[in-house]
Amino acid sequence: xxxxxxxxxxxxxxxxxxxxxxxxxxxxxxxxxxxxxxxxxxxxxxxxxxxxxxxxxxxxxxxxxxxxxxxxxxxxxxxxxxxxxxxxxxxxxxxxxxxxxxxxxxxxxxxxxxxxxxxxxxxxxxxxxxxxxxxxxxxxxxxxxxxxxxxxxxxxxxxxxxxxxxxxx
Amino acid sequence: xxxxxxxxxxxxxxxxxxxxxxxxxxxxxxxxxxxxxxxxxxxxxxxxxxxxxxxxxxxxxxxxxxxxxxxxxxxxxxxxxxxxxxxxxxxxxxxxxxxxxxxxxxxxxxxxxxxxxxxxxxxxxxxxxxxxxxxxxxxxxxxxxxxxxxxxxxxxxxxxxxxxxxxxxxxxxxxxxxxxxxxxxxxxxxxx
Amino acid sequence: xxxxxxxxxxxxxxxxxxxxxxxxxxxxxxxxxxxxxxxxxxxxxxxxxxxxxxxxxxxxxxxxxxxxxxxxxxxxxxxxxxxxxxxxxxxxxxxxxxxxxxxxxxxxxxxxxxxxxxxxxxxxxxxxxxxxxxxxxxxxxxxxxxxxxxxxxxxxxxxxxxxxxxxxxxxxxxxxxxxxxxxxxxxxxxxxxxxxxxxxxxxxxxxxxxxxxxxxxxxxxxxxxxxxxxxxxxxxxxxxxxxxxxxxxxxxxxxxxxxxxxxxxxxxxxxxxxxxxxxxxxxxxxxxxxxxxxxxxxxxxxxxxxxxxxxxxxxxxxxxxxxxxxxxxxxxxxxxxxxxxxxxxxxxxxxxxxxxxxxxxxxxxxxxxxxxxxxxxxxxxxxxxxxxxxxxxxxxxxxxxxxxxxxxxxxxxxxxxxxxxxx
Numbered sequence: 001x002x003x004x005x006x007x008x009x010x011x012x013x014x015x016x017x018x019x020x021x022x023x024x025x026x027x028x029x030x031x032x033x034x035x036x037x038x039x040x041x042x043x044x045x046x047x048x049x050x051x052x053x054x055x056x057x058x059x060x061x062x063x064x065x066x067x068x069x070x071x072x073x074x075x076x077x078x079x080x081x082x083x084x085x086x087x088x089x090x091x092x093x094x095x096x097x098x099x100x101x102x103x104x105x106x107x108x109x110x111x112x113x114x115x116x117x118x119x120x121x122x123x124x125x126x127x128x129x130x131x132x133x134x135x136x137x138x139x140x141x142x143x144x145x146x147x148x149x150x151x152x153x154x155x156x157x158x159x160x161x162x163x164x165x166x167x168x169x
Numbered sequence: 170x171x172x173x174x175x176x177x178x179x180x181x182x183x184x185x186x187x188x189x190x191x192x193x194x195x196x197x198x199x200x201x202x203x204x205x206x207x208x209x210x211x212x213x214x215x216x217x218x219x220x221x222x223x224x225x226x227x228x229x230x231x232x233x234x235x236x237x238x239x240x241x242x243x244x245x246x247x248x249x250x251x252x253x254x255x256x257x258x259x260x261x262x263x264x265x266x267x268x269x270x271x272x273x274x275x276x277x278x279x280x281x282x283x284x285x286x287x288x289x290x291x292x293x294x295x296x297x298x299x300x301x302x303x304x305x306x307x308x309x310x311x312x313x314x315x316x317x318x319x320x321x322x323x324x325x326x327x328x329x330x331x332x333x334x335x336x337x338x339x340x341x342x343x344x345x346x347x348x349x350x351x352x353x354x355x356x357x358x359x360x361x
Numbered sequence: 362x363x364x365x366x367x368x369x370x371x372x373x374x375x376x377x378x379x380x381x382x383x384x385x386x387x388x389x390x391x392x393x394x395x396x397x398x399x400x401x402x403x404x405x406x407x408x409x410x411x412x413x414x415x416x417x418x419x420x421x422x423x424x425x426x427x428x429x430x431x432x433x434x435x436x437x438x439x440x441x442x443x444x445x446x447x448x449x450x451x452x453x454x455x456x457x458x459x460x461x462x463x464x465x466x467x468x469x470x471x472x473x474x475x476x477x478x479x480x481x482x483x484x485x486x487x488x489x490x491x492x493x494x495x496x497x498x499x500x501x502x503x504x505x506x507x508x509x510x511x512x513x514x515x516x517x518x519x520x521x522x523x524x525x526x527x528x529x530x531x532x533x534x535x536x537x538x539x540x541x542x543x544x545x546x547x548x549x550x551x552x553x554x555x556x557x558x559x560x561x562x563x564x565x566x567x568x569x570x571x572x573x574x575x576x577x578x579x580x581x582x583x584x585x586x587x588x589x590x591x592x593x594x595x596x597x598x599x600x601x602x603x604x605x606x607x608x609x610x611x612x613x614x615x616x617x618x619x620x621x622x623x624x625x626x627x628x629x630x631x632x633x634x635x636x637x638x639x640x641x642x643x644x645x646x647x648x649x650x651x652x653x654x655x656x657x658x659x660x661x662x663x664x665x666x667x668x669x670x671x672x673x674x675x676x677x678x679x680x681x682x683x684x685x686x687x688x689x690x691x692x693x694x695x696x697x698x699x700x701x702x703x704x705x706x707x708x709x710x711x712x713x714x715x716x717x718x719x720x721x722x723x724x725x726x727x728x729x730x731x732x733x734x735x736x737x738x739x740x741x742x743x744x745x746x747x748x749x750x751x752x753x754x755x756x757x758x759x760x761x762x763x764x765x766x767x768x769x770x771x772x773x774x775x776x777x778x779x780x781x782x783x784x
Contacts, residue, residue, distance in 0.1 A: 031408060033415045033436065033779060034415070034437045034439075034459065034462065034779055034780050035458075035459055035462035035544060035780060038463060038506070038543060039542070041510075042525060045521070045522055045525035045526075046522040046525060046526055047525065047529045060410040072437065073437050075436065075438055075439065076328065076348065077327070077328045077352075077436050077438065078407065078415065078436045078437070079347060080348060080350045080351045081351050081407055081408060081436070084350075084351070085408060101439075107455060107456070108439045108440065108444075109342075109343060110342055110343060110439065110440035110443060110444060111335055111340075111341070111342060111343060111344055111440055111443070112327065112335070112345060112438045112439065113345065113440070114345065114347075131462075131544065133542060186627070218715075219713065219714055219715025219716070220716050220717065221478070221717045221718070222718070224716075249605065250608050251608065251718070251720070251727065251729065251746065252718070252729065252731065252746045254731060254742075254744045254746075256733055256741065257742075267744075269718050269731065273621055276626050278718065298606055298608065299606040299607055299758075300606060300607040300608040300751055300754055300755075302754065303751075303754045304750075307750075311442075325433075325434070325435060326438045326783060327435060328435075335440065335443055336443055338446075340443075342440075342443060342447050351407075352433065354402055354404050354419045355431070356402055356421075358419075358431050359402060359420070359421040359428075359429045360429075
């Protein structure tokens with residue numbers, strides 16, 4: 001409704017509205033295992049304040065979160081745990097891989113370290129750095145928001161594939 | 170071993186540690202040799218071998234007795250177990266289990282080693298220090314040296330289903346093993 | 362066990378021996394133990410928010426009381442000891458950062474000291490003073506994180522925010538000397554990566570003043586807080602004898618009354634030339650550990666101020682061709698410099714054969730590198746003795762008979778750092 005009383009419209013797809021809502025209210029599950037976990041804590045603390053971007057509602061239960069931030073090393077002993085947590089999260093869900101260890105194994109190309117969490121779960125945004133500065137995490141979050149709005153995340157691709165399959169059937 | 174002399178003494182630039190304790194070590198090692206005549210295989214001294222503290226090689230069967238004497242004997246009082254680890258020497262006897270002890274009363278340190286061949290077991294020191302438990306488990310996990318009488322000798326750093334002993338020299342640096350699920354809870358360990 | 366009214370009032374058959382007992386879980390010799398066959402096995406971690414990342418505890422609960430438990434770790438094992446045997450001494454510096462990542466500078470310094478000890482190198486005075494400032498700054502940061510997170514676990518959020526703000530300021534100073542915040546890789550064998558910029562001492566001293574003020578405020582906020590005292594005093598007690606049996610060191614041992622600090626008892630660097638106290642607790646509970654850490658922050662700030670005063674301009678590199686990284690203009694303009702540079706980074710420098718156990722009072726306790734060298738550019742054995750392993754080992758015994766919520770307080774107070782624990 002405009003000020004003069006005449007009605008006004010914003011036409012958009014329902015999907016876009018939903019995505020807009022989702023991107024601005026991400027509830028992260030911090031999966032911090034090592035060094036990056038400390039920088040992730042700094043991102044949530046006062047000086048960087050991730051709440052400015054609508055992602056301050058930390059949820060330690062996978063059932064309540066829709067953004068998994070994997071901060072730090074995931075070794076072979078931890079890999080089943082990570083897979084388990086990811087599977088427990090309800091759709092739609094997104095994953096940020098924070099730091100070199102989570103993204104590619106980093107400097108630890110050794111017997112115990114998985115060479116990137118994307119060998120276990122799908123990842124939407126990789127944040128480089130060892131560890132990334134909190135600015136980097138915020139940048140990664142903004143990038144994820146962009147991707148969600150554009151509909152280019154793993155979740156969206158999966159959804160489109162599901163719909164296409166439904167049409168064919 | 171390019172151009173290095175094995176007899177170069179390890180410099181103790183920080184605090185003249187070796188000079189400060191030289192007399193004490195001499196007396197202590199003499200006392201040990203008197204008490205455990207057959208068990209002390211070899212002693213390496215800081216002046217002649219590149220180390221900062223004397224290394225006492227003990228036959229592995231009497232390692233617990235020697236450690237007890239070092240811990241509780243009035244002249245020794247190395248009551249603090251700083252570390253238990255091992256090295257892989259690649260030739261038999263392949264493993265050297267290393268005990269780093271420290272004395273709070275005299276600020277002195279000493280190192281005890283026991284040699285073990287591949288497949289042999291070493292008596293456990295958990296009766297002396299409860300803290301030796303995990304250190305010995307780690308040695309078992311990484312080197313495959315078993316400890317006789319250990320209360321709970323399981324793998325500690327690696328998954329329990331892991332094959333091989335990573336810190337052995339013949340173990341490759343890369344190549345990992347994945348498991349479908351995480352380690353189960355051992356309810357038998359939680360019984361009284 | 363509370364005895365309630367006889368059952369006759371509730372219309373039940375009256376009997377002298379028949380009373381309802383309200384079961385107190387964990388009560389000894391309880392004949393009518395309602396929970397007798399309802400012990401619960403609970404798995405806590407490795408991703409539980411209270412388990413600091415990657416620790417796991419399996420416990421048998423009676424109600425909310427932990428009757429028996431065992432701990433597991435290894436969920437962040439990164440094979441640093443194996444890497445120590447496969448990387449040159451210079452390349453291994455970056456891996457030391459990732460041990461105790463809350464105080465990476467302390468690990469850098471201890472590692473550099475360990476290798477220098479094997480090689481018989483004495484670094485110049487200015488480098489030593491900067492190293493001392495770095496280690497103490499790392500200690501302040503680590504303690505701030507530890508007490509902050511411990512308080513956060515018990516619900517004191519603003520205390521945590523104060524600490525983290527001051528920590529950010531410290532990271533600004535650390536960024537000025539090495540360009541990194543957390544994983545610094547600042548020391549080199551025989552020197553430092555770069556000299557401190559002009560005026561850095563002054564900024565450090567200003568930071569000391571500001572931090573002292575903030576820590577005093579934090580002190581006021583929490584130390585006499587009734588809820589905090591009730592949650593921490595007498596909780597998670599670990600006595601002197603237990604500390605010795607489990608090889609506790611650092612603030613956790615000092616909280617139990619073990620008067621041992623390697624900075625004072627086995628002084629390396631220039632710790633003989635600075636004045637500081639060693640705070641020692643008495644009870645060995647969560648509160649004492651907190652108090653020891655808070656007091657150590659003040660002591661560290663004093664040390665930093667003294668070091669900043671005593672620092673003089675000068676060289677930061679030892680003039681030893683074996684370890685000295687050639688200057689960039691020499692590398693770019695002379696053939697010899699380029700070859701030297703190439704050989705240094707591709708092949709590494711040889712460390713004479715020998716073995717040494719070099720211990721230093723890191724933030725959490727005795728951090729030691731036991732390096733066995735057989736000559737050549739790589740170590741034969743690189744053992745890292747992290748204090749956290751030994752602290753974590755005592756947790757089962759410490760928390761026996763405690764409530765789950767108190768276990769969280771106890772775990773936070775012993776400051777387990779996963780990187781140092783799993784290596």
